Amino acid sequence: MSNDFDLDLSFDEETVEPDLSGIDAATLAREITKLPIALREVATRLLLENRTMSDVSQTLAIRQSELVTRLHRAKHAIAESLGL
Helix, strand or coil: CCCCCCCCCCCCCCCCCCCCCCCCHHHHHHHHHCCCHHHHHHHHHHHHCCCCHHHHHHHHCCCHHHHHHHHHHHHHHHHHHHCC
């Protein structure tokens, strides 16, 4: 049996994700270092290394739903820190 897995994830349509696309890589990396470790690991792998959610959830041994939650929190913390 394969260790690969994907979960169907649903998103609340009312949840607004901060747009971090205008932030340069150096600023994003700096802001990620300020995050708590659980958020930092997720943000680094997904936002800087551009790894897949499936890969990151397996690497960190967490469910994809938890990964999505951590990414959401990381993005909001970064946006708040930058005043976006």
